[in-house]
Amino acid sequence: EYMKYKDPNKPLGRRIKDLMSRMTLEEKIGQMIQIDRTVATPEAMKKYYIGSVLSGGGSVPKKEASAENWIDMINGFQKGSLSTRLGIPMIYGIDAVHGNNNVYKATIFPHNVGLGVTRDPQLIKKIGAATALEARATGIPYVFAPCLAICRDPRWGRCYESYSEDPNIVRAMSEMVPGLQGDVPSNGRLGVPFVANKQKVAACAKHYVGDGGTVKGINENNTIIDRHGLLSIHMAGYYNSIIKGVATVMVSYSSWNGLRMHGNREMVTGFLKGTLRFRGFVISDWAGIDKLTYPWHANYTYSILEGVNAGIDMVMLPYNTTEFIDGLTYLVKNNFVSMSRIDDAVKRILRVKFQMGLFENPLADYSMVKYLGSAEHRELAREAVRRSLVLLKNGANADEPVLPLPKKASSILVAGIHANNMGYQCGGWTITWQGLSGNTTIGTTILSAIENTVDPETKVVFKENPDAEFIKPNNFSYAIVVVGETPYAEGSGDTLNLTIPAPGPDTMTTVCATVKCVVVLLTGRPVVIQPYLAQVDALVAAWLPGTEGQGVADVLFGDYGFTGKLARTWFKTVDQLPMNVGDSHYDPLFPFGFGLTTEPT
Ligand SMILES: OC[C@@H]1[C@@H](O)[C@H](O)[C@@H](O)c2nc(-c3ccccc3)cn21
Numbered sequence: 001e002y003m004k005y006k007d008p009n010k011p012l013g014r015r016i017k018d019l020m021s022r023m024t025l026e027e028k029i030g031q032m033i034q035i036d037r038t039v040a041t042p043e044a045m046k047k048y049y050i051g052s053v054l055s056g057g058g059s060v061p062k063k064e065a066s067a068e069n070w071i072d073m074i075n076g077f078q079k080g081s082l083s084t085r086l087g088i089p090m091i092y093g094i095d096a097v098h099g100n101n102n103v104y105k106a107t108i109f110p111h112n113v114g115l116g117v118t119r120d121p122q123l124i125k126k127i128g129a130a131t132a133l134e135a136r137a138t139g140i141p142y143v144f145a146p147c148l149a150i151c152r153d154p155r156w157g158r159c160y161e162s163y164s165e166d167p168n169i170v171r172a173m174s175e176m177v178p179g180l181q182g183d184v185p186s187n188g189r190l191g192v193p194f195v196a197n198k199q200k201v202a203a204c205a206k207h208y209v210g211d212g213g214t215v216k217g218i219n220e221n222n223t224i225i226d227r228h229g230l231l232s233i234h235m236a237g238y239y240n241s242i243i244k245g246v247a248t249v250m251v252s253y254s255s256w257n258g259l260r261m262h263g264n265r266e267m268v269t270g271f272l273k274g275t276l277r278f279r280g281f282v283i284s285d286w287a288g289i290d291k292l293t294y295p296w297h298a299n300y301t302y303s304i305l306e307g308v309n310a311g312i313d314m315v316m317l318p319y320n321t322t323e324f325i326d327g328l329t330y331l332v333k334n335n336f337v338s339m340s341r342i343d344d345a346v347k348r349i350l351r352v353k354f355q356m357g358l359f360e361n362p363l364a365d366y367s368m369v370k371y372l373g374s375a376e377h378r379e380l381a382r383e384a385v386r387r388s389l390v391l392l393k394n395g396a397n398a399d400e401p402v403l404p405l406p407k408k409a410s411s412i413l414v415a416g417i418h419a420n421n422m423g424y425q426c427g428g429w430t431i432t433w434q435g436l437s438g439n440t441t442i443g444t445t446i447l448s449a450i451e452n453t454v455d456p457e458t459k460v461v462f463k464e465n466p467d468a469e470f471i472k473p474n475n476f477s478y479a480i481v482v483v484g485e486t487p488y489a490e491g492s493g494d495t496l497n498l499t500i501p502a503p504g505p506d507t508m509t510t511v512c513a514t515v516k517c518v519v520v521l522l523t524g525r526p527v528v529i530q531p532y533l534a535q536v537d538a539l540v541a542a543w544l545p546g547t548e549g550q551g552v553a554d555v556l557f558g559d560y561g562f563t564g565k566l567a568r569t570w571f572k573t574v575d576q577l578p579m580n581v582g583d584s585h586y587d588p589l590f591p592f593g594f595g596l597t598t599e600p601t
Pocket of ligand 1: 056095144286
């Protein structure tokens with residue numbers, strides 16, 4: 001029979017109210033649950049009324065799964081949800097943090113550390129739009145991006161997920177939200193979630209708040225700062241994201257002055273939902289409420305109580321469905337968690353699902369598969385790579401520049417373990433959670449790009465880690481040495497030394513001792529480089545450029561000029577850290593905003 005909530009011509013508020021009035025407590029609690037795909041089945045979706053499923057980093061239907069595989073999998077879960085009494089569609093989420101990066105063949109854009117260098121919100125918006133299309137190409141309507149962290153200490157393993165140390169750059173980069181979701185209509189009410197259509201996705205401003213300010217950059221640790229500092233530095237990206245209609249906000253694992261954000265009612269409910277008027281839904285991080293106790297999960301009922309009452313609306317469990325259902329049911333029945341708190345959470349979740357048209361279009365079809373890894377998106381990524389590069393040294397002095405390099409030369413050397421390694425140039429959060437080494441997905445390595453760009457007569461010799469005996473007899477015109485960090489994500493990227501892993505330093509010093517050399521650094525952050533600076537003739541920071549390595553060669557060989565300016569301070573030694581622009585002890589090797597330029601030839 002006719003049910004008002006199913007009628008797309010009814011106002012959003014009326015549809016929500018009608019549906020809420022029909023829902024049982026277990027159907028409401030089900031909407032607050034997000035599980036990983038590894039424990040999701042159509043039967044479980046139906047039985048527990050589960051509102052959301054995710055792919056954790058690297059959780060894919062199968063190795064090198066096609067877009068069709070993804071769509072079939074997600075549609076399977078969706079059909080389970082649609083077969084429930086009220087047929088509320090589930091929403092599938094994934095970390096598309098630099099393109100749809102779990103998915104084989106997707107365009108992998110530069111990580112945020114490189115995008116911040118461009119200082120171009122319109123470029124970021126285009127990247128968001130492309131990412132939305134590549135997510136929808138695989139049937140995914142929700143992405144856990146943008147990360148709005150303001151990384152204040154590069155020893156943090158997630159610093160590359162941060163656009164900049166400067167709040168103003170991160171504030172500007174919130175343009176990723178309308179890129180992903182579409183532009184809020186002029187009459188849009190403040191804080192109301194807005195996703196324009198089936199070519200767009202729901203976004204997720206993360207990690208609320210202060211994730212990038214922890215002590216020594218220790219992941220998930222404690223951000224010790226006063227309220228003014230928190231609101232003027234770490235909150236910077238959230239104001240605009242909410243004005244731009246961001247659909248969801250993810251809570252940070254970290255603590256503020258000793259209090260875990262996942263249990264911080266004053267900041268999640270009081271400030272975010274109250275002061276900032278955020279009307280979308282708040283989602284926890286992976287097992288984020290479990291970490292409210294020590295040991296983790298030691299008192300799950302307490303975890304649920306603190307997390308839900310703090311204002312978390314959807315819990316990324318991601319495995320223990322019945323434990324959560326039993327725990328929250330107990331808490332509601334015994335008035336530890338109020339029905340109004342449950343209703344607030346469910347209303348917010350339904351508001352996003354209704355507004356983005358999920359009730360009208362719960363299932364994906366193959367019509368958007370053509371967008372996955374499209375040539376147009378790869379060209380956009382290539383432009384972003386070009387504009388993310390920062391030229392830190394160009395010859396011993398200005399009137400003897402090394403760059404741009406001549407395309408015509410008798411023979412050149414390409415060295416370094418990062419020169420021909422797709423996995424290394426993409427970094428973490430690519431194909432797998434931690435990232436990989438090797439030929440991991442479709443793209444152009446820097447070596448291939450160099451070979452594509454030089455004159456056909458120029459001989460290109462590639463050797464990952466050549467010794468002097470190899471180099472000397474060859475009489476190379478010049479060498480390009482590509483070294484840097486190997487992939488990492490989250491805590492495994494935390495470091496206290498920030499050194500370039502072996503054999504990078506040896507490769508640099510060996511090659512640069514005998515050949516004019518351009519060193520290209522593939523790192524997620526500034527690293528120790530001062531000891532080698534005098535020996536290298538030219539130095540380029542390329543960050544983590546992603547699949548379109550052609551963008552690096554475009555600039556090295558002068559088809560485009562270097563334009564990038566550092567969005568992060570480059571320290572001299574790690575004992576200076578944390579050290580950010582504006583600090584009284586500011587004494588960088590290369591200051592925030594530094595970058596040499598070249599003209600296209
Ligand atoms: O992938 C989902 C979310 C992601 O959106 C967050 O940015 C990130 O903090 C995160 N860490 C884990 C995660 C961490 C350790 C083990 C397993 C999973 C999962 N996730």
